[in-house]
Amino acid sequence: MSQLLSFDEYCDFFAPIGALNSPAELHGMLCGQLSGGARPGLAKWQQMALVFLDLVDLDDKLISAELRQAIAEMYSNTLLALEDEAMGFSLVLPDEDTEMSQRLQALSQWCHGFLTGFGSSGLSGEQSFSPESAEALRDFAAIVQIGTDEDDSEQSESDLFEVCEYVRLAAVNLFLEFSPPSGEGKKQPGIVH
Template identity: 35%
Template sequence: MPDIELYHELDDALAAVEAETTAAEAHGILCGMLSGPGEAQQARWIAQVLEDAHARGDAAKACLTLLTQLFTDTTEAMDDEDLRFEPLLPAEDAPIGERAAALGRWCEGFLLGIALGGISESGDRPREMDEVLSDFAEIARVEDDPEADEETETAYAELVEYVRMGALLVQEHANAPRRAPQSTDRNGTDKRLH
Protein backbone atom coordinates (compact mmCIF):
# COMPACT_ATOMS: atom_id res chain seq x y z
CA MET A 1 0.00 0.00 0.00
CA PRO A 2 1.45 3.42 -0.92
CA ASP A 3 2.15 5.83 1.92
CA ILE A 4 -0.41 8.54 1.15
CA GLU A 5 0.61 10.60 4.19
CA LEU A 6 4.25 10.57 3.07
CA TYR A 7 3.20 11.66 -0.41
CA HIS A 8 1.43 14.77 0.87
CA GLU A 9 4.09 15.58 3.47
CA LEU A 10 6.85 15.32 0.88
CA ASP A 11 4.91 17.31 -1.73
CA ASP A 12 4.42 20.09 0.85
CA ALA A 13 8.07 19.89 1.95
CA LEU A 14 9.32 20.15 -1.63
CA ALA A 15 7.04 23.14 -2.24
CA ALA A 16 8.36 24.77 0.96
CA VAL A 17 11.92 24.69 -0.39
CA GLU A 18 10.67 25.84 -3.82
CA ALA A 19 11.77 22.64 -5.54
CA GLU A 20 10.55 22.21 -9.09
CA THR A 21 10.23 18.47 -8.48
CA THR A 22 6.98 17.05 -7.08
CA ALA A 23 6.74 14.11 -4.68
CA ALA A 24 5.54 11.82 -7.48
CA GLU A 25 8.35 12.87 -9.79
CA ALA A 26 10.96 12.52 -7.01
CA HIS A 27 9.75 8.97 -6.37
CA GLY A 28 9.79 8.17 -10.08
CA ILE A 29 13.40 9.41 -10.36
CA LEU A 30 14.38 7.26 -7.39
CA CYS A 31 12.68 4.14 -8.78
CA GLY A 32 14.39 4.68 -12.12
CA MET A 33 17.78 5.07 -10.46
CA LEU A 34 17.16 1.93 -8.37
CA SER A 35 16.38 0.05 -11.58
CA GLY A 36 19.81 0.75 -13.05
CA PRO A 37 22.64 -1.76 -13.13
CA GLY A 38 24.65 0.03 -10.43
CA GLU A 39 23.89 1.00 -6.86
CA ALA A 40 21.69 4.09 -6.56
CA GLN A 41 23.33 6.76 -4.40
CA GLN A 42 21.03 8.55 -2.00
CA ALA A 43 23.05 11.79 -2.10
CA ARG A 44 22.99 11.88 -5.91
CA TRP A 45 19.24 11.34 -5.98
CA ILE A 46 18.59 14.05 -3.37
CA ALA A 47 20.85 16.46 -5.27
CA GLN A 48 18.82 15.78 -8.44
CA VAL A 49 15.49 16.30 -6.66
CA LEU A 50 16.64 19.54 -5.00
CA GLU A 51 18.65 20.79 -7.99
CA ASP A 52 16.75 24.09 -8.37
CA ALA A 53 15.45 24.34 -4.79
CA HIS A 54 16.22 26.95 -2.15
CA ALA A 55 16.87 24.45 0.62
CA ARG A 56 17.80 26.23 3.84
CA GLY A 57 16.85 26.12 7.49
CA ASP A 58 14.10 24.05 9.06
CA ALA A 59 12.24 23.58 5.77
CA ALA A 60 15.35 22.02 4.25
CA LYS A 61 15.87 19.73 7.26
CA ALA A 62 12.26 18.55 7.12
CA CYS A 63 12.54 17.91 3.37
CA LEU A 64 15.81 15.98 3.76
CA THR A 65 14.30 13.83 6.51
CA LEU A 66 11.36 12.89 4.28
CA LEU A 67 13.60 12.22 1.27
CA THR A 68 15.82 9.97 3.39
CA GLN A 69 12.77 8.06 4.64
CA LEU A 70 11.49 7.69 1.07
CA PHE A 71 14.86 6.40 -0.15
CA THR A 72 14.97 3.73 2.56
CA ASP A 73 11.32 2.69 2.17
CA THR A 74 11.52 2.53 -1.64
CA THR A 75 14.78 0.58 -1.70
CA GLU A 76 13.21 -2.04 0.57
CA ALA A 77 9.91 -2.11 -1.36
CA MET A 78 11.54 -2.57 -4.78
CA ASP A 79 13.62 -5.45 -3.46
CA ASP A 80 10.68 -7.10 -1.71
CA GLU A 81 9.87 -10.57 -3.04
CA ASP A 82 6.18 -10.07 -2.20
CA LEU A 83 6.00 -7.21 -4.75
CA ARG A 84 4.72 -4.69 -2.23
CA PHE A 85 6.20 -1.80 -4.22
CA GLU A 86 3.74 0.97 -5.15
CA PRO A 87 4.32 4.27 -6.98
CA LEU A 88 4.01 7.23 -4.59
CA LEU A 89 0.85 9.02 -5.77
CA PRO A 90 -1.99 11.13 -4.31
CA ALA A 91 -4.81 9.53 -2.33
CA GLU A 92 -7.71 7.92 -4.19
CA ASP A 93 -10.04 10.69 -3.03
CA ALA A 94 -7.91 13.40 -4.70
CA PRO A 95 -9.39 14.84 -7.91
CA ILE A 96 -8.73 12.60 -10.91
CA GLY A 97 -6.90 15.43 -12.66
CA GLU A 98 -4.43 15.74 -9.78
CA ARG A 99 -3.87 11.97 -9.72
CA ALA A 100 -3.43 11.76 -13.50
CA ALA A 101 -0.94 14.64 -13.50
CA ALA A 102 1.00 12.99 -10.65
CA LEU A 103 1.11 9.67 -12.51
CA GLY A 104 2.46 11.48 -15.58
CA ARG A 105 5.13 13.21 -13.47
CA TRP A 106 6.02 9.87 -11.84
CA CYS A 107 6.63 8.31 -15.27
CA GLU A 108 8.60 11.35 -16.40
CA GLY A 109 10.74 11.04 -13.28
CA PHE A 110 11.24 7.31 -13.84
CA LEU A 111 12.57 7.90 -17.35
CA LEU A 112 15.01 10.50 -16.02
CA GLY A 113 15.99 8.16 -13.20
CA ILE A 114 16.84 5.25 -15.46
CA ALA A 115 19.09 7.51 -17.52
CA LEU A 116 20.79 8.68 -14.31
CA GLY A 117 20.99 5.05 -13.18
CA GLY A 118 22.98 3.99 -16.21
CA ILE A 119 20.36 2.58 -18.59
CA SER A 120 20.99 4.07 -22.03
CA GLU A 121 18.25 4.97 -24.50
CA SER A 122 19.42 2.30 -26.90
CA GLY A 123 21.16 -0.96 -26.39
CA ASP A 124 20.75 -4.68 -26.22
CA ARG A 125 17.80 -5.19 -23.91
CA PRO A 126 14.57 -7.18 -23.92
CA ARG A 127 11.71 -5.99 -26.11
CA GLU A 128 9.37 -5.98 -23.08
CA MET A 129 11.58 -3.45 -21.34
CA ASP A 130 11.61 -1.14 -24.37
CA GLU A 131 7.82 -1.40 -24.58
CA VAL A 132 7.41 -0.41 -20.93
CA LEU A 133 9.74 2.57 -21.32
CA SER A 134 7.88 3.66 -24.46
CA ASP A 135 4.56 3.34 -22.64
CA PHE A 136 5.92 5.37 -19.71
CA ALA A 137 6.86 8.14 -22.15
CA GLU A 138 3.26 8.14 -23.39
CA ILE A 139 1.83 8.15 -19.86
CA ALA A 140 4.10 11.10 -19.03
CA ARG A 141 2.06 13.07 -21.56
CA VAL A 142 -1.26 12.04 -20.02
CA GLU A 143 -4.12 14.53 -20.06
CA ASP A 144 -4.20 16.20 -16.65
CA ASP A 145 -7.84 17.28 -16.82
CA PRO A 146 -9.75 14.10 -17.64
CA GLU A 147 -13.47 13.75 -17.12
CA ALA A 148 -14.28 12.38 -13.66
CA ASP A 149 -16.39 9.30 -14.30
CA GLU A 150 -16.31 5.58 -13.57
CA GLU A 151 -14.61 4.75 -16.87
CA THR A 152 -11.81 7.24 -16.19
CA GLU A 153 -11.35 5.90 -12.65
CA THR A 154 -11.06 2.35 -13.98
CA ALA A 155 -8.57 3.42 -16.65
CA TYR A 156 -6.51 5.29 -14.05
CA ALA A 157 -6.42 2.28 -11.70
CA GLU A 158 -5.30 0.06 -14.58
CA LEU A 159 -2.57 2.53 -15.54
CA VAL A 160 -1.28 2.69 -11.97
CA GLU A 161 -1.07 -1.11 -11.83
CA TYR A 162 0.66 -1.20 -15.22
CA VAL A 163 3.19 1.40 -14.04
CA ARG A 164 3.79 -0.53 -10.82
CA MET A 165 4.46 -3.82 -12.60
CA GLY A 166 6.32 -2.11 -15.46
CA ALA A 167 8.77 -0.50 -13.05
CA LEU A 168 9.44 -3.87 -11.44
CA LEU A 169 9.90 -5.49 -14.86
CA VAL A 170 12.43 -2.82 -15.89
CA GLN A 171 14.29 -3.29 -12.62
CA GLU A 172 14.33 -7.07 -13.07
CA HIS A 173 15.71 -6.88 -16.62
CA ALA A 174 18.22 -4.12 -15.90
CA ASN A 175 19.57 -5.90 -12.83
CA ALA A 176 19.44 -9.44 -14.25
CA PRO A 177 23.23 -9.87 -14.49
CA ARG A 178 23.73 -8.51 -10.97
CA ARG A 179 20.93 -10.60 -9.46
CA ALA A 180 21.38 -13.82 -11.43
CA PRO A 181 20.90 -16.82 -9.16
CA GLN A 182 23.81 -19.15 -8.69
CA SER A 183 23.84 -22.03 -11.13
CA THR A 184 24.24 -25.29 -9.21
CA ASP A 185 24.09 -28.95 -10.08
CA ARG A 186 22.17 -31.70 -8.23
CA ASN A 187 24.86 -31.88 -5.57
CA GLY A 188 24.66 -28.15 -4.88
CA THR A 189 28.03 -27.50 -6.55
CA ASP A 190 28.38 -24.22 -8.42
CA LYS A 191 28.59 -25.18 -12.13
CA ARG A 192 30.45 -21.98 -12.94
CA LEU A 193 33.44 -23.25 -10.97
CA HIS A 194 34.03 -26.16 -13.36
Protein backbone atom coordinates in the same frame (compact mmCIF):
# COMPACT_ATOMS: atom_id res chain seq x y z
CA MET B 1 9.42 -2.61 5.99
CA SER B 2 8.88 1.15 6.50
CA GLN B 3 6.33 2.92 4.37
CA LEU B 4 6.92 5.82 2.05
CA LEU B 5 5.25 9.06 3.02
CA SER B 6 2.10 9.88 1.09
CA PHE B 7 2.09 12.26 -1.86
CA ASP B 8 0.44 14.91 0.32
CA GLU B 9 2.97 14.46 3.12
CA TYR B 10 5.82 15.02 0.65
CA CYS B 11 3.96 18.08 -0.70
CA ASP B 12 3.79 19.43 2.86
CA PHE B 13 7.60 19.36 2.93
CA PHE B 14 8.24 20.55 -0.63
CA ALA B 15 5.62 23.22 -1.34
CA PRO B 16 6.41 25.72 1.47
CA ILE B 17 10.03 26.05 0.32
CA GLY B 18 9.21 26.32 -3.40
CA ALA B 19 10.26 22.92 -4.75
CA LEU B 20 10.23 22.96 -8.55
CA ASN B 21 9.10 19.38 -9.22
CA SER B 22 6.40 17.24 -7.65
CA PRO B 23 6.92 14.34 -5.25
CA ALA B 24 5.60 12.04 -8.00
CA GLU B 25 8.29 13.15 -10.44
CA LEU B 26 11.03 12.90 -7.79
CA HIS B 27 9.94 9.37 -6.85
CA GLY B 28 9.73 8.40 -10.53
CA MET B 29 13.27 9.71 -11.08
CA LEU B 30 14.54 7.69 -8.13
CA CYS B 31 12.80 4.53 -9.37
CA GLY B 32 14.28 5.06 -12.83
CA GLN B 33 17.77 5.45 -11.37
CA LEU B 34 17.42 2.31 -9.25
CA SER B 35 15.84 0.31 -12.08
CA GLY B 36 18.72 1.24 -14.35
CA GLY B 37 21.18 -0.16 -11.80
CA ALA B 38 22.39 3.09 -10.20
CA ARG B 39 22.97 3.06 -6.44
CA PRO B 40 23.93 6.62 -5.56
CA GLY B 41 23.79 6.06 -1.78
CA LEU B 42 22.00 8.30 0.71
CA ALA B 43 24.31 11.34 0.67
CA LYS B 44 24.50 11.54 -3.12
CA TRP B 45 20.77 10.84 -3.43
CA GLN B 46 19.95 13.71 -1.04
CA GLN B 47 22.07 16.05 -3.15
CA MET B 48 20.49 14.78 -6.40
CA ALA B 49 17.00 15.25 -4.93
CA LEU B 50 17.72 18.82 -3.80
CA VAL B 51 19.07 19.66 -7.27
CA PHE B 52 16.05 18.02 -8.94
CA LEU B 53 13.67 19.96 -6.69
CA ASP B 54 15.69 23.16 -7.35
CA LEU B 55 16.37 23.60 -3.64
CA VAL B 56 20.15 23.40 -3.76
CA ASP B 57 20.61 27.19 -3.54
CA LEU B 58 18.37 27.58 -0.49
CA ASP B 59 19.87 28.60 2.80
CA ASP B 60 20.61 25.41 4.74
CA LYS B 61 18.40 26.70 7.56
CA LEU B 62 15.34 26.41 5.27
CA ILE B 63 16.01 22.74 4.52
CA SER B 64 14.90 21.08 7.72
CA ALA B 65 16.30 17.90 9.19
CA GLU B 66 12.83 16.41 8.70
CA LEU B 67 12.93 17.18 4.97
CA ARG B 68 16.38 15.63 4.65
CA GLN B 69 15.13 12.58 6.56
CA ALA B 70 12.07 12.28 4.29
CA ILE B 71 14.30 12.35 1.20
CA ALA B 72 16.67 9.77 2.71
CA GLU B 73 13.77 7.49 3.65
CA MET B 74 12.34 7.80 0.13
CA TYR B 75 15.61 6.29 -1.13
CA SER B 76 15.94 3.46 1.36
CA ASN B 77 12.24 2.53 1.44
CA THR B 78 11.94 2.57 -2.36
CA LEU B 79 14.97 0.33 -2.81
CA LEU B 80 13.65 -2.11 -0.20
CA ALA B 81 10.19 -2.09 -1.83
CA LEU B 82 11.63 -2.78 -5.30
CA GLU B 83 13.61 -5.71 -3.89
CA ASP B 84 10.63 -7.01 -1.90
CA GLU B 85 9.48 -10.46 -3.03
CA ALA B 86 6.03 -9.66 -1.61
CA MET B 87 5.63 -6.90 -4.22
CA GLY B 88 5.26 -4.11 -1.65
CA PHE B 89 6.37 -1.45 -4.16
CA SER B 90 3.98 1.45 -4.74
CA LEU B 91 4.04 4.74 -6.65
CA VAL B 92 4.01 8.10 -4.87
CA LEU B 93 0.80 9.52 -6.33
CA PRO B 94 -2.15 11.52 -4.97
CA ASP B 95 -4.91 9.46 -3.34
CA GLU B 96 -8.35 8.71 -4.80
CA ASP B 97 -9.92 11.77 -3.14
CA THR B 98 -7.87 14.04 -5.41
CA GLU B 99 -9.37 15.34 -8.66
CA MET B 100 -8.84 13.07 -11.65
CA SER B 101 -6.95 15.75 -13.60
CA GLN B 102 -4.40 16.13 -10.78
CA ARG B 103 -3.93 12.37 -10.50
CA LEU B 104 -3.39 12.06 -14.26
CA GLN B 105 -0.89 14.90 -14.15
CA ALA B 106 0.98 13.24 -11.27
CA LEU B 107 1.09 9.89 -13.12
CA SER B 108 2.47 11.70 -16.18
CA GLN B 109 5.09 13.38 -13.96
CA TRP B 110 6.00 10.05 -12.34
CA CYS B 111 6.60 8.46 -15.75
CA HIS B 112 8.61 11.49 -16.90
CA GLY B 113 10.74 11.26 -13.78
CA PHE B 114 11.23 7.52 -14.31
CA LEU B 115 12.41 8.01 -17.90
CA THR B 116 14.77 10.80 -16.77
CA GLY B 117 16.23 8.65 -14.00
CA PHE B 118 16.47 5.51 -16.11
CA GLY B 119 18.16 7.41 -18.93
CA SER B 120 20.74 8.92 -16.57
CA SER B 121 21.38 5.73 -14.57
CA GLY B 122 24.50 4.77 -16.49
CA LEU B 123 23.18 1.87 -18.56
CA SER B 124 25.62 1.07 -21.34
CA GLY B 125 24.65 1.64 -24.95
CA GLU B 126 25.18 -2.05 -25.63
CA GLN B 127 22.56 -3.04 -23.06
CA SER B 128 19.90 -5.10 -24.79
CA PHE B 129 16.27 -4.62 -23.91
CA SER B 130 13.73 -7.41 -23.82
CA PRO B 131 10.65 -6.72 -25.97
CA GLU B 132 8.63 -6.29 -22.74
CA SER B 133 11.03 -3.69 -21.34
CA ALA B 134 11.23 -1.76 -24.61
CA GLU B 135 7.44 -1.72 -24.76
CA ALA B 136 7.16 -0.56 -21.14
CA LEU B 137 9.52 2.35 -21.77
CA ARG B 138 7.53 3.34 -24.88
CA ASP B 139 4.33 3.13 -22.83
CA PHE B 140 5.85 5.36 -20.12
CA ALA B 141 6.71 7.91 -22.82
CA ALA B 142 3.11 7.77 -24.07
CA ILE B 143 1.77 8.25 -20.53
CA VAL B 144 3.91 11.39 -20.19
CA GLN B 145 1.78 12.85 -23.01
CA ILE B 146 -1.53 11.87 -21.40
CA GLY B 147 -4.29 14.48 -21.33
CA THR B 148 -5.65 15.66 -17.99
CA ASP B 149 -9.21 16.41 -19.07
CA GLU B 150 -10.75 13.11 -18.01
CA ASP B 151 -13.95 13.14 -15.99
CA ASP B 152 -14.34 11.54 -12.58
CA SER B 153 -16.60 8.75 -13.85
CA GLU B 154 -16.42 5.21 -12.54
CA GLN B 155 -14.94 4.04 -15.86
CA SER B 156 -12.23 6.71 -15.69
CA GLU B 157 -11.41 5.62 -12.13
CA SER B 158 -11.12 2.01 -13.24
CA ASP B 159 -8.98 2.94 -16.25
CA LEU B 160 -6.63 5.05 -14.13
CA PHE B 161 -6.28 2.27 -11.56
CA GLU B 162 -5.35 -0.19 -14.32
CA VAL B 163 -2.78 2.17 -15.84
CA CYS B 164 -1.22 2.85 -12.41
CA GLU B 165 -1.01 -0.89 -11.74
CA TYR B 166 0.57 -1.46 -15.15
CA VAL B 167 3.16 1.27 -14.45
CA ARG B 168 3.89 -0.21 -11.01
CA LEU B 169 4.47 -3.71 -12.37
CA ALA B 170 6.44 -2.44 -15.38
CA ALA B 171 8.77 -0.52 -13.04
CA VAL B 172 9.35 -3.67 -10.97
CA ASN B 173 10.06 -5.68 -14.13
CA LEU B 174 12.56 -3.09 -15.37
CA PHE B 175 14.21 -3.17 -11.95
CA LEU B 176 14.44 -6.97 -12.08
CA GLU B 177 15.86 -6.93 -15.60
CA PHE B 178 18.48 -4.19 -15.31
CA SER B 179 19.34 -3.82 -11.65
CA PRO B 180 22.27 -5.83 -10.35
CA PRO B 181 21.54 -7.90 -7.24
CA SER B 182 22.41 -5.88 -4.17
CA GLY B 183 22.75 -8.82 -1.85
CA GLU B 184 20.43 -7.04 0.59
CA GLY B 185 17.29 -8.82 -0.56
CA LYS B 186 16.61 -12.30 -1.78
CA LYS B 187 14.72 -11.41 -4.92
CA GLN B 188 14.33 -13.96 -7.66
CA PRO B 189 14.97 -12.55 -11.13
CA GLY B 190 12.07 -12.81 -13.49
CA ILE B 191 9.16 -11.00 -15.02
CA VAL B 192 6.16 -10.15 -12.87
CA HIS B 193 2.71 -10.37 -14.46
